Amino acid sequence: MQLRDALDDYKRHEGHDTRFPGERRSTTGLFSGLGGRLVHVERDGSLRDFGYPLTGRNGLDRSRLGLRVGDDVHWFEADETVSQRYHEATALVVTERETPVGAVTQYDLTVGDAHLTHVELDAPLADERTVEVVTYVGFAPNAQDTRIGQLRHEDAVEVYHTTEHDFVGSTTGVSDLHGQVPARFAELLDDTAVELPRPVSEDRYEEDRLSGDLVAFLPVESGRTTLVTLLTDENTTTREAALGRLDDLATAYDDAAALRRSAEAEASEVPDDTPHAGAVAADVRVLRFLSAETGLRIAGPDFDPYYAYSGGYGYTWFRDDAEISLFVDEAADSIGLDLDAWTERSARAYLATQQSDGTWPHRVWPRDGTLAPGWANGRLEAGDGVDYQADQTGSVVTFLASVVDELDGDLREEVVAALDAALDGLDDTLADDGRPIACQNAWENMDGRFSHTAATFLEAYAAVADADLDAATTAHATEQADRIYEALDDLWVAEREIYALRECEGVDEAEGFEAGELDPRYDSATLALAAAHRQYARVGDVDGDRLDRLVTHVENTVEGLWHDPNGSEVRGLVRYEGDEWRQRGQGHEKIWTVSTAWGAHAAANTTALLRAHDDDRAGAFATLTDDVLSLVLPDGPLCMETGYLPEQVFDDGTSDSATPLGWPHALRLATVALADELGLDVGTEAPTPAE
Incomplete structure (x- = not known):
């Protein structure tokens, strides 16, 4: 343009x-x-x-x-x-x-x-x-x-x-x-x-x-x-x-x-007996559209190349790219898709873009992995490092650790070496209290110490601990995962029974928070805690108190972010409480497909955790998975007639921002696969959670 x-x-x-x-x-x-x-x-x-x-x-x-x-x-x-x-x-x-x-x-x-x-x-x-x-x-x-x-x-x-x-x-x-x-x-x-x-x-x-x-x-x-x-x-x-x-x-x-x-x-072959085969085929097609030959993906088609209203979308963020890679690998194994080449290609791309300190930068050009324009490259600049999105490195570590046992020969050895360096990067950005240091959040509009960042670190260390690596590496990763697991209690907001959006690093005059104060707003990114705890459960003990907190956190966050505009057919989750971005004249937070799909994915992971504990609440979360996933499935109110999931939707049903966006398509793919693995009968009707 x-x-x-x-x-x-x-x-x-x-x-x-x-x-x-x-x-x-x-x-x-x-x-x-x-x-x-x-x-x-x-x-x-x-x-x-x-x-x-x-x-x-x-x-x-x-x-x-x-x-x-x-x-x-x-x-x-x-x-x-x-x-x-x-x-x-x-x-x-x-x-x-x-x-x-x-x-x-x-x-x-x-x-x-x-x-x-x-x-x-x-x-x-x-x-x-x-x-x-x-x-x-x-x-x-x-x-x-x-x-x-x-x-x-x-x-x-x-x-x-x-x-x-x-x-x-x-x-x-x-x-x-x-x-x-x-x-x-x-x-x-x-x-x-x-x-x-x-x-x-x-x-x-x-x-x-x-x-x-x-x-x-x-x-x-x-x-x-x-x-x-x-x-x-x-x-x-x-x-x-x-x-x-x-x-x-x-x-x-x-x-x-x-x-x-x-x-x-x-065309990519999707087995005929695949659950929601139409949605799966659409997800795979979209992710192929957004991929370069390197295996790296743009977040979505770049609708705003002059940064008039955003910072651009035609780049690779390691946060969503690595999660997409992980979700594709998991879904391929569960559903039976022949996507092994995707996993190897992604692994090679992350090896090529890892920085000397073991971390990954803010964003890169997908065609060759070179550094792209960005505002969160604090690890590459002289400064205090707050302008760094630590969750991005955590997401890559989770993917690499999850697939290392699938790899062979030189590629496996290179990934093992990359994980060793990446652990150093994670350790360097983990504070003495067991939580990640102050940095930027997943939505790239705040600084602080975020529950979401802690969730990505918990999942990353737990994935390394669960991998077939040398004993010293897995022991260290287990110890770090245990530290984060315990430190998450510092982010609990008792009056709302949720994990806080963040602990504020400094005074936030715009939102009215003091340094060290917990920001108690609902944030869909904190739903990542469900998958993180499910991963942690493979190497540690999720006790009853933590399970209770996780249950109320997912329930209350989904309910607190739920938006069902009067007179409109759209409904779903907004990004976070008080989100004013791209509202135009609406005067209310917009519904995000990423957040809605994240809600479904969190509900499915919570279902799995509860089943592992023989907890009767698993049935309610299976229903919640169905309710929320139905919103982004074909015929759901957030899925366009094209089969695409846009990033955002106005209250009148108008799609907005990057379309299609890769992240919610991968979340939908992963949730369909997990629901099938759990034997959940998820359909296409889209009721409200109250129903």
């Missing part, structure tokens, strides 16, 4: 109730792309690349598709979109619409670094008018929208800046082609958004050659044609090779059947 696009969107949506002006949203439409390139297909047929963090290639920033019938152009956004869906369990997007010439079906599939948009007319015109597909595409190679050039190669166009060269071709050739200049200064400053492409060329000599925007008319033959776009890097792909690949793609994908065959060959 270029600044011109952001300003244009700002003009269109300034003052909107639920849209933040200047963003590039993916809350409608579907994605395609299983090989790094990530292409969003809007319901109106327009395309946009979101894969820069995954590949380093920017690709398409803007586009429009339509038909030229005779001398008249009809853009698809003016037509009725009848449906948009995936072809079975694949990444092939099928969009059906009604146009002035009848029904038209659009098929979109990303194949590696190429994207194919195949358009088919259901019936030929009754008169003699010709029909062509008109495409307006705007590329920003190397993330630039100026200093761009074009080269014409018969029926192909090459758009380039420096190393990134993007190509456009068609299965039926190009009947007409011309460039477009971007919005001018006066248009940018004007209150009215500019409509592109411009209807008439101004015959400026630079227009056809010094712009990333172009309009191409593709002949329709036998009722169909296919637009092909290809992103390349001149350091790895020559022009001749790129043009040859473009020709090969045009030859291979000249009908819908070819796209279906290719998509089916790349």
Whole structure:
């Protein structure tokens, strides 16, 4: 997304109730792309690349598709979109619409670094008018929208800046082609958004050659044609090779059947008897979309690249990435998915990104693991280290320790060495009282000593203690896990019967807390204590008093964060009590899918703990698991018709922020697998916990 696009969107949506002006949203439409390139297909047929963090290639920033019938152009956004869906369990997007010439079906599939948009007319015109597909595409190679050039190669166009060269071709050739200049200064400053492409060329000599925007008319033959776009890097792909690949793609994908065959060959296989197979298939597909070849993932499609309302989403955070890796590994074992390669790839990625002190940094670029822009790199800077998110290292340690016994040969030895170094990093950030030092929280908006951070440390040390490592390592990890287990009592808020959000490190004037005071607000991140205690139970004793506290904590936190807006079908958990982020004009905390899925996962883990203690309360938590999980399953109020889980939802049901977000998809996958392991009959109805 270029600044011109952001300003244009700002003009269109300034003052909107639920849209933040200047963003590039993916809350409608579907994605395609299983090989790094990530292409969003809007319901109106327009395309946009979101894969820069995954590949380093920017690709398409803007586009429009339509038909030229005779001398008249009809853009698809003016037509009725009848449906948009995936072809079975694949990444092939099928969009059906009604146009002035009848029904038209659009098929979109990303194949590696190429994207194919195949358009088919259901019936030929009754008169003699010709029909062509008109495409307006705007590329920003190397993330630039100026200093761009074009080269014409018969029926192909090459758009380039420096190393990134993007190509456009068609299965039926190009009947007409011309460039477009971007919005001018006066248009940018004007209150009215500019409509592109411009209807008439101004015959400026630079227009056809010094712009990333172009309009191409593709002949329709036998009722169909296919637009092909290809992103390349001149350091790895020559022009001749790129043009040859473009020709090969045009030859291979000249009908819908070819796209279906290719998509089916790349689909992840989900066993037919898998519980909630549709949800599982959607989760795996989303996690593949968000993954780079390294195995690292972006948190979600980056809808806010100018940091207008957030710090960006197109990066790898080790907190959610490692939890995703762990959940995928657990679900694969439980359900029977063939995802072993994911586990090994993730392990190698964490080895490559570990810092010299054994910890992991705030966030990295997923395509190569290099340090990404961030605000929590205190371990890399001179300072007191508060600007560090210790839970991220804890999450990676949990994953590596949980899978080390599955690994063989050199990789296992490297992981063992990484765990030794990581334990030093954890030890260095564990205070004398047995709790992690003051740092930043999981939501990245507070400092303090958090229950969530303590939970990740408890789970990490317990996972190491439970692994097949040398006796000295497991003994030390057990001792540290025992210390944290005991120290958690310091965070208990008796009047609310929950674990505190945090112990405040300093005075928090905004929230009215003094240094050393417990922050008693409900926080969905503290639900991580359930899984942490289940892991600890493998190496230590969860006594009756602690079990009672854990039960009331999960119950009260879910109830305290529950939000069921009047007159709305949505319901679920808000992120934490008093969360004001991205409310727009709502005046109330928004529901988060991460928090809701976390509630279901915590309830399932508590069910398992109670069953292990022959505790009759397990039945109530099995019901709670069903109640909360149903909210994020297909047909639940927080799961979109696309199958995606957005990060947040407004009270009126409008999805917001990163969509789809990887973390809740992994939490849903893990909870479905755990519920199946426990024999819980979780359905798709979504009652409130009170029911």
